[in-house]
Amino acid sequence: MHIPDGVLPATMCIAGYAVTAAGTAYSLRQIGKKADPRESLPKASLFTAAFFVASWIHIPVPPTSVHLLLVGLMGAVLGYYAFPAILIGLFFQAVMFQHGGLTTLGVNTMMFGIPALAAYQIFRLHKAIAKNHFQPGVFGFFGFLAGFLGVLMVVLIAVAILLPSIPAYMDAAAERTAILAIALAHVPIMFIEGFLTAGVVTFLWRVKPEVLEEDVRPDDPTPQQSIPAVAEG
Amino acid sequence: MNRKIWLILSFALIGVLSIIGTARAHGVVIEHRMYVENGAVKIEIHADFDSGEVMSDAQVAIFAPNDLINPWQTGKMDEAGNYTFEPDLFIPGTWDVQVRKAGHGDMIHIKITGDEAKTLGTESEHPVTETKAPETSSAQPGIAVQPLAPDTTKPLESPGSIAVGAGQATDRNAPLVQIIVNDGSVLVSEGGTAGTAPVSVSAGYSTTQIIVMAACVIWGFVGTALFFARKGRN
Numbered sequence: 001m002h003i004p005d006g007v008l009p010a011t012m013c014i015a016g017y018a019v020t021a022a023g024t025a026y027s028l029r030q031i032g033k034k035a036d037p038r039e040s041l042p043k044a045s046l047f048t049a050a051f052f053v054a055s056w057i058h059i060p061v062p063p064t065s066v067h068l069l070l071v072g073l074m075g076a077v078l079g080y081y082a083f084p085a086i087l088i089g090l091f092f093q094a095v096m097f098q099h100g101g102l103t104t105l106g107v108n109t110m111m112f113g114i115p116a117l118a119a120y121q122i123f124r125l126h127k128a129i130a131k132n133h134f135q136p137g138v139f140g141f142f143g144f145l146a147g148f149l150g151v152l153m154v155v156l157i158a159v160a161i162l163l164p165s166i167p168a169y170m171d172a173a174a175e176r177t178a179i180l181a182i183a184l185a186h187v188p189i190m191f192i193e194g195f196l197t198a199g200v201v202t203f204l205w206r207v208k209p210e211v212l213e214e215d216v217r218p219d220d221p222t223p224q225q226s227i228p229a230v231a232e233g
Numbered sequence: 234m235n236r237k238i239w240l241i242l243s244f245a246l247i248g249v250l251s252i253i254g255t256a257r258a259h260g261v262v263i264e265h266r267m268y269v270e271n272g273a274v275k276i277e278i279h280a281d282f283d284s285g286e287v288m289s290d291a292q293v294a295i296f297a298p299n300d301l302i303n304p305w306q307t308g309k310m311d312e313a314g315n316y317t318f319e320p321d322l323f324i325p326g327t328w329d330v331q332v333r334k335a336g337h338g339d340m341i342h343i344k345i346t347g348d349e350a351k352t353l354g355t356e357s358e359h360p361v362t363e364t365k366a367p368e369t370s371s372a373q374p375g376i377a378v379q380p381l382a383p384d385t386t387k388p389l390e391s392p393g394s395i396a397v398g399a400g401q402a403t404d405r406n407a408p409l410v411q412i413i414v415n416d417g418s419v420l421v422s423e424g425g426t427a428g429t430a431p432v433s434v435s436a437g438y439s440t441t442q443i444i445v446m447a448a449c450v451i452w453g454f455v456g457t458a459l460f461f462a463r464k465g466r467n
C-alpha cells in the first residue's frame with residue numbers, strides 16, 4: 001500500500017509530512033518519559049529491519065498480489081517506538097528501492113504509523129482482562145486484534161487518501177474500482193498478520209517477556225523496576 | 234547470553250526473509266520502445282508490477298513538454314499491459330508518460346528530438362530479419378540483453394535491470410530500436426537504427442546490487458541493535 005511519488009497532489013504531501021512530524025514528536029515525547037529510552041533501541045532497530053524487508057514478501061491474492069505490512073506487530077511489540085521505526089524503514093525503502101517515494105514519505109508514514117500506535121493501544125487492552133497474568137488465549141486474542149486491525153486501518157486510510165486524489169483527467173470510476181479491488185485483496189493479509197502477531201507476541205512472552213514493552217511481567221505488580229535486572233540475565 | 238542468541242536468531246530470520254524476497258520488491262516497471270511504422274514514429278509502453286503481474290487496464294496519461302499540467306493524451310492499457318501512441322514530433326523535448334492503477338504507478342520520461350523518423354529509419358531502409366543484441370552490452374554490469382518482441386508481456390528478470398536489443402517485430406515488419414526503462418531512468422535513443430541499437434547506460438539495479446544494498450541496510454539496523462545492546466550492558 002505504499003503510495004509512490006506523483007500520485008498525490010502537493011498539498012496532500014505537505015499535510016502528510018505535517019501529521020508525520022506531529023506523530024513523531026508525540027512518540028518521541030512518550031519515549032522520553034521512559035526511565036531508559038535507549039533500552040528498547042536494539043529491539044526497535046531489529047523490528048525496523050523486519051519491517052524494511054516485509055514489503056518484499058508478496059502473497060498472491062488472485063488476481064493480484066499483496067505484501068506484508070507488519071504495522072500491528074510493530075505497534076504491539078515496539079509501542080511508541082513503532083512510529084519513528086516506520087518512518088526510518090519507509091525512508092530506506094523509498095531511497096533504496098523506489099518503494100513509496102520521498103514526496104509521499106509523510107503520507108506513507110502517517111498511513112502506517114497511526115495504525116501502529118492504535119494497534120499498540122489495542123494490544124495493551126489484554127492487561128485489563130488478564131491483569132498481568134499470562135493467559136495465552138487472552139494474549140493471543142489481543143495480538144490477533146492488533147495485527148488484524150492494524151492492516152484494516154492502513155487500508156482504510158489509504159482508500160481515504162487515494163479516492164479524493166484521483167486526477168480529473170483519469171477515468172475516476174475505473175480507478176475507484178481498482179482501488180477498492182486492491183483494498184479487498186488485503187483481507188487475507190489482515191488474517192495473516194493477525195495470526196502472525198498473535199503467534200509472535202505469545203512466543204516472545206513465553207521465551208523473553210521483557211521484549212514486550214514496558215511493564216507487563218507475569219505476577220509482577222511493579223514490573224518497571226524489575227525489567228533491567230531481568231534483561232541483564 | 235540470552236540477548237546474543239536473540240540477536241543472532243533475529244539476524245538469521247531477517248536474512249532468510251531477505252533471500253526470499255529480494256527479487257520481489259514492490260513497485261512498477263515501465264518499459265517503452267520507439268519504432269517507425271508506415272513512416273510514423275510510435276512509442277509503445279508496457280507496464281508491470283515488479284512482482285511480475287501485468288498492469289492490465291492501467292490508465293495512461295501522456296504529457297507533452299509544452300504543457301505539463303494537462304495531459305496531451307490519456308488512455309488505458311490493454312489486457313497485456315500495452316499502450317501505443319504517436320508523439321507529435323513538432324513538440325520536441327521530454328515527454329512524460331504516467332501509468333497508474335489503484336494508487337500505484339510510475340512515470341517515465343522520453344526525450345523526443347523531432348528527428349526520430351530519420352534516426353530510427355524506415356521499414357524499407359533498415360529491414361531486419363533476425364533478432365540481434367549488441368555484443369558489447371552483455372559485458373556491462375547491470376545490463377541484461379534479451380531479444381524483445383514488441384508485444385512481449387514477459388517481465389524483466391529483476392527489478393532495475395535493463396534490456397537493450399534490436400530485432401524485427403513479428404507482427405509489424407517494423408525495424409526496432411528497443412530501450413527498456415526501469416525505475417524512471419531515462420534512456421535516449423540516439424542514432425540507433427535497426428540492428429545497431431544504442432547501448433545505454435543503466436540507472437537501474439541488478440539483482441546482485443539489490444541484494445547487496447538490502448544487506449547493507451539490514452546490517453545497519455542490526456549493527457545499531459548490537460551497539461545499543463552493548464551500551465545497555467555497560
